[in-house]
Amino acid sequence: MKLLVVEDDTTTSTYIARGLREEGHAVDVVADGRDGLVQATTGQYDVLILDRMLPELDGLTLLKTLRGAGNATPVLLLTAMGAVDDRIDGLNAGADDYLVKPFAFGELSARVNALARRPQALEQETTLRAGDLTMDLITRRVTRAGQEIDLLPREFALLEHLLRRKGRVQTRTMLLEAVWDISFDPMTNVVETHISRLRAKVDRPFDTELIQTVRGAGYRIDA
Amino acid sequence: MKLLVVEDDTTTSTYIARGLREEGHAVDVVADGRDGLVQATTGQYDVLILDRMLPELDGLTLLKTLRGAGNATPVLLLTAMGAVDDRIDGLNAGADDYLVKPFAFGELSARVNALARRPQALEQETTLRAGDLTMDLITRRVTRAGQEIDLLPREFALLEHLLRRKGRVQTRTMLLEAVWDISFDPMTNVVETHISRLRAKVDRPFDTELIQTVRGAGYRIDA
DNA sequence: AGACCCCGATGAAACTGCTTGTTGTCGAAG
DNA sequence: CTTCGACAACAAGCAGTTTCATCGGGGTCT
Structure with a gap:
């Protein structure tokens, strides 16, 4: 499975990337929003793992732009904040799932797999x-x-x-x-x-x- | 950890309960919304696992009532539907997380653990x-x-x-x-x-x- | 009695469909 | 190959209709 991680904090991103690679996935990592957008639109990914707070281009904006361009790749949003409002914003922007930091790796893995498994365009309506x-x-x-x-x-x-x-x-x-x-x-x-x-x-x-x-x-x- | 499962479909509820018990949790199961509400308010649970569609008292209503009464126990909502709207309704009603059926047990487990770990009352909208x-x-x-x-x-x-x-x-x-x-x-x-x-x-x-x-x-x- | 809410009337604003005149496209005849 | 006519599509303005906002009267519940 081909995954893209967009996350500026290298501690987090290497942690995620290593874990996912150990599970046999191909993982690309970029550290800012602008690169993320480019990478997400050009590469064919199964799931995007997107931090909400990013330099250059905020995660939510990136997501909206992506959806605006008709890209329907499943997105798992990582957010530092736990308020319901933020989640709703995320879902509204087109996220398929979210995960509040800090999280256990097993949790991330489970959700990524769930997203990839889910027949897409189930939301779209x-x-x-x-x-x-x-x-x-x-x-x-x-x-x-x-x-x-x-x-x-x-x-x-x-x-x-x-x-x-x-x-x-x-x-x-x-x-x-x-x-x-x-x-x-x-x-x-x-x-x-x-x-x-x-x-x-x-x-x-x-x-x-x-x-x-x-x-x-x-x-x-x-x- | 003490958990309550409110689910009318016995196949699902036994499946969930068995799995959680194997992980060493104390699990109570009730099959309808009214019992669920009584149980949830009287027992001291760490996490509630709540089906959205329930006889007697719908899961969402149960949740709202619970929150209205000031109960902040973390709730994981199970929903058969995958539309974003339903999730939003759930989150608005006070759910801390949701899970779309069908799901793998590992996924449920991961989320329940995450909820229990999470510092409570952080949400309470x-x-x-x-x-x-x-x-x-x-x-x-x-x-x-x-x-x-x-x-x-x-x-x-x-x-x-x-x-x-x-x-x-x-x-x-x-x-x-x-x-x-x-x-x-x-x-x-x-x-x-x-x-x-x-x-x-x-x-x-x-x-x-x-x-x-x-x-x-x-x-x-x-x- | 007081507070609150529903109802009907009125006027204003928004929306829609028609009319009319213009522009664009195609094919056949010159 | 060009020209012309017919038909299709387009654009703008106008007027009838619908929808909405607001107000005050009267009913109802406390």
Whole structure:
């Protein structure tokens, strides 16, 4: 199993790394957040072990960035603080599990194994992603490249529908049915109108366009 | 170490109990929530292992009741569901850790030991916060920017509910269910009314607004 | 009586869908 | 190869509708 440890305290990181290697894993170690992000995005890891407090780039930010980029590698967050709030922040940021320092090595090992074993994307239900776009269905927040976008209810519904069938073309009829709940052609261009508005908020301010029109067929979202 | 297992599925409970006894712990087992509550409050346990779904009295309710009564025994929550939301609910209710079924015994053991080792009462969430707002659930005091705000009972309940799910949008229906305990639409604007009153006390006198309306969806609190 | 809460009315603001005019794309004819 | 026409998609403005905020009256419980 290939693991990445991002931890600035060398005492801790060598302790973790040695233990995991003894269990037969391939372990990479980096000491700051920026290197961590690079390494995490380029290497194919089974689990990331991430300290919350890091130089250069804080662990939570790193995690958010990673998730924002669509990376779903299981993350175990190490935190020095034990307050519930911190855990919640961690889970919200996209961590799959957390561990409060100090911890026994056996505990870390158990959790790492649990994470690797767990069928991924079991969580995902609450957040939809496409490229650098994130849509959180619970908080009802949409962000792209870290920037928050606020959408009107209909726009939100439309984007949600498109994201849920990412990559597949949705015809006007399908969209009318799903988002407007009408099964006849209203003889107007409601769909086009709303796609246009959605684009103005979601695509226009950024460099790559996520919402694509398939002429003669419909629309599709794709990274 | 003295442990209590509250679990209705006998297969699981005997599996857990046997394992823990082999490690030299004293283990009591009860099969429903009501017995669990009685046992937990009377016996002096080091850790409680609590199933989330229980007959008679649901695990989460049990936990809340226990915490409400000032009992700070570390609790490990077992949950069948893996969604982040459930974990957050669990942690909010006062759990110290959770474990998603199915799990390896070693994992359970590691966590139980970790909980017992951990200096207690470090958690005990009695205050909710959002930005410069503080809500103390014991003294029932709410302050913002150092200034005390007094709320009517319903307003207090509403704010508490929103704070407990900080960041997440709560629909009118959810609020009616949770704060008013009614599961039908009363066809009136009770919620809006109380939100309005709450805002007058909590937001209006200050510069940033914590209570946000998400048009077409509901309300959300956020710093 | 007092405190608290629900209700209905009212006005304001937000949202949506339509209309209209513009731009873009494709294919066939010149 | 270019031009033109038809059709598809887009964008902006406007107006009807829906949703929300606020207020005061009246009911209810203590």
